[in-house]
Amino acid sequence: MHELSVTENILKTSLEYAAREHAVKVTAINLNIGQLSSIIDDSVQFYWEFVAKDTICEQARLNFNRIAAEMHCQDCQSHYQLGTEPGPCPSCGSYNVRILSGDEFQLESIEIEK
Helix, strand or coil: CHHHHHHHHHHHHHHHHHHHCCCCEEEEEEEEEECCCCCCHHHHHHHHHHHCCCCCCCCCEEEEEEECCEEEECCCCCEEECCCCCCCCCCCCCCCEEEEECCCEEEEEEEEEC
């Protein structure tokens, strides 16, 4: 259910940007979402159609760019890309790992028409 508040924030940011740029229409919103993020694309899309109704964002396309999880093992110093499930370092089996990327959620850009 937290996707509703996330989607409302995307709309708020998009409307503020559009107003500042004197846009007549928002055409696309580009989002970067990390593999480890709990954000579900389909849920955001579902809520978007509801919250953006009757705004200049109503027809905007949401583009979801999924970012793979990159990890760093603190014990053996290896870097690796996480598979589908979290687990130990594939090189040494340690759980002493640090996330380098994959937990982000970012509104990368907003495309408008003036």
